[in-house]
Amino acid sequence: MCLHGTGETVRSRTEGAAPGAASAPPSGARSWPDGFGRVVDLSHTISPGMPSWDEEKPVRESLGPPTPEGEFGFYMQRWTLTEHTGTHLDAPGHVIGGGRLVPDITPEELVVPAVVLDIRERAAEDPDTTVDVDDVLGFEREHGRIPEGTAVLMCSGWSTKWAEGDAAVRGLASDGTWHFPGFSPQACEFLVERRSVAGFGVDTLSSDPGNSTDFAAHEVIGRADRWGLEALTGLDRLPPVGALLTVGVLPGLDASGGPSRVLALW
Amino acid sequence: MCLHGTGETVRSRTEGAAPGAASAPPSGARSWPDGFGRVVDLSHTISPGMPSWDEEKPVRESLGPPTPEGEFGFYMQRWTLTEHTGTHLDAPGHVIGGGRLVPDITPEELVVPAVVLDIRERAAEDPDTTVDVDDVLGFEREHGRIPEGTAVLMCSGWSTKWAEGDAAVRGLASDGTWHFPGFSPQACEFLVERRSVAGFGVDTLSSDPGNSTDFAAHEVIGRADRWGLEALTGLDRLPPVGALLTVGVLPGLDASGGPSRVLALW
Numbered sequence: 001m002c003l004h005g006t007g008e009t010v011r012s013r014t015e016g017a018a019p020g021a022a023s024a025p026p027s028g029a030r031s032w033p034d035g036f037g038r039v040v041d042l043s044h045t046i047s048p049g050m051p052s053w054d055e056e057k058p059v060r061e062s063l064g065p066p067t068p069e070g071e072f073g074f075y076m077q078r079w080t081l082t083e084h085t086g087t088h089l090d091a092p093g094h095v096i097g098g099g100r101l102v103p104d105i106t107p108e109e110l111v112v113p114a115v116v117l118d119i120r121e122r123a124a125e126d127p128d129t130t131v132d133v134d135d136v137l138g139f140e141r142e143h144g145r146i147p148e149g150t151a152v153l154m155c156s157g158w159s160t161k162w163a164e165g166d167a168a169v170r171g172l173a174s175d176g177t178w179h180f181p182g183f184s185p186q187a188c189e190f191l192v193e194r195r196s197v198a199g200f201g202v203d204t205l206s207s208d209p210g211n212s213t214d215f216a217a218h219e220v221i222g223r224a225d226r227w228g229l230e231a232l233t234g235l236d237r238l239p240p241v242g243a244l245l246t247v248g249v250l251p252g253l254d255a256s257g258g259p260s261r262v263l264a265l266w
Numbered sequence: 267m268c269l270h271g272t273g274e275t276v277r278s279r280t281e282g283a284a285p286g287a288a289s290a291p292p293s294g295a296r297s298w299p300d301g302f303g304r305v306v307d308l309s310h311t312i313s314p315g316m317p318s319w320d321e322e323k324p325v326r327e328s329l330g331p332p333t334p335e336g337e338f339g340f341y342m343q344r345w346t347l348t349e350h351t352g353t354h355l356d357a358p359g360h361v362i363g364g365g366r367l368v369p370d371i372t373p374e375e376l377v378v379p380a381v382v383l384d385i386r387e388r389a390a391e392d393p394d395t396t397v398d399v400d401d402v403l404g405f406e407r408e409h410g411r412i413p414e415g416t417a418v419l420m421c422s423g424w425s426t427k428w429a430e431g432d433a434a435v436r437g438l439a440s441d442g443t444w445h446f447p448g449f450s451p452q453a454c455e456f457l458v459e460r461r462s463v464a465g466f467g468v469d470t471l472s473s474d475p476g477n478s479t480d481f482a483a484h485e486v487i488g489r490a491d492r493w494g495l496e497a498l499t500g501l502d503r504l505p506p507v508g509a510l511l512t513v514g515v516l517p518g519l520d521a522s523g524g525p526s527r528v529l530a531l532w
């Protein structure tokens with residue numbers, strides 16, 4: 001609807017621009033040529049002690065001393081991390097032998113509209129709750145049918161636990177079991193078969209709930225050749241419908257997934 | 267101009283959608299609710315032997331055997347890489363002590379309109395050529411004034427050399443000197459001071475030309491508190507104006523920069 005004419009838009013804005021624009025760094029609220037009004041970052045910062053599914057924590061090393069304040073020099077770090085560190089994407093081949101890997105996912109699949117299923121109230125009372133087909137149908141009664149090619153994101157409120165560490169994020173019980181919300185395999189099947197969605201996203205450590213032992217949601221998503229985003233944050237700031245998701249997944253060779261900078265625009 | 271009404275768009279498309287959408291994975295040309303028609307990936311695949319500025323090549327390890335074809339299981343890799351691997355962003359603090367680091371860059375700065383300055387013809391004859399103020403003014407005579415908050419991308423054609431390895435990408439001469447195009451510091455100053463651009467991008471290893479010894483373009487960009495993208499690819503597929511850039515930079519703690527999945531939409 002809009003970007004087809006963006007070239008003209010840039011030119012017409014240009015003619016009216018004041019000469020000698022200010023040199024302040026552009027930031028904060030402003031309008032893009034195509035009219036997006038908001039951008040929200042849906043990715044956690046990657047840090048050495050951050051919560052994770054397993055004990056494979058990201059490791060960083062400094063490659064030289066920091067540059068003195070205000071001086072010109074070169075400062076950088078080196079990271080060692082798995083493809084499932086922090087906010088990340090699971091490619092189909094992460095869980096299905098021979099499935100597509102990150103370089104096989106087309107750019108078109110990484111820029112998709114998003115809908116947000118908000119189960120925060122229920123998750124606060126029952127950490128084992130799942131997104132079910134009824135949640136999808138209830139959402140559609142209010143917001144309309146989920147269009148083909150959409151990313152369906154579960155907002156359980158779990159991202160607020162990231163600051164508390166692994167035990168809180170995993171929902172670790174005294175008997176060693178884990179408890180956090182996820183998708184039911186039936187909801188995933190419905191969304192793939194009946195809505196032809198592009199992918200899934202959760203603000204927990206896994207597309208499956210924490211108490212899953214068969215990882216059935218992972219298997220449905222992988223066999224359907226779709227991607228799943230895990231450990232998203234900031235989903236409470238998105239509208240239920242209307243945001244565009246851009247999934248900046250690290251493009252590793254033969255990668256089963258990758259840490260992802262996910263931005264939402266609307 | 268468009269996304270303010272996207273919610274309504276989703277709903278209205280929804281009502282007319284055919285029941286029981288197909289389950290084929292959504293891919294290829296299609297229309298998003300907001301009307302983008304094209305997405306182009308501007309990032310190189312990260313691989314162990316890929317060209318790099320220094321000898322810090324990315325290293326990968328497999329964390330277990332591959333899953334047999336068609337079976338359900340878990341496959342993944344671990345990567346060790348610097349913040350300046352592959353297609354990546356330099357934060358201001360990479361080159362200026364105390365400058366902003368990756369987590370300090372706002373989401374709004376990572377979603378910006380792009381213009382492409384095409385110097386391929388000149389670069390093919392002279393690898394030491396630079397983008398100068400005259401190139402900017404010539405571009406503006408044809409395409410209009412570069413709006414505030416734009417990313418200015420140099421398309422030198424250099425990304426085609428990535429398959430040839432380090433010597434070709436670095437433009438290594440028999441005397442050991444390097445030769446590839448870049449920005450002149452004067453052009454960077456002009457674009458920051460007079461056009462208030464959001465950032466810079468090159469399809470070479472460095473914002474400065476390969477024969478630079480003082481890295482003056484880096485210093486101008488860093489002191490201006492702007493970011494620079496390096497080792498972009500696919501710039502020849504972008505329109506001169508009209509694309510929207512989303513910069514999916516790895517969000518590392520205290521990071522001087524990061525490997526970035528950069529997508530262009532229009």
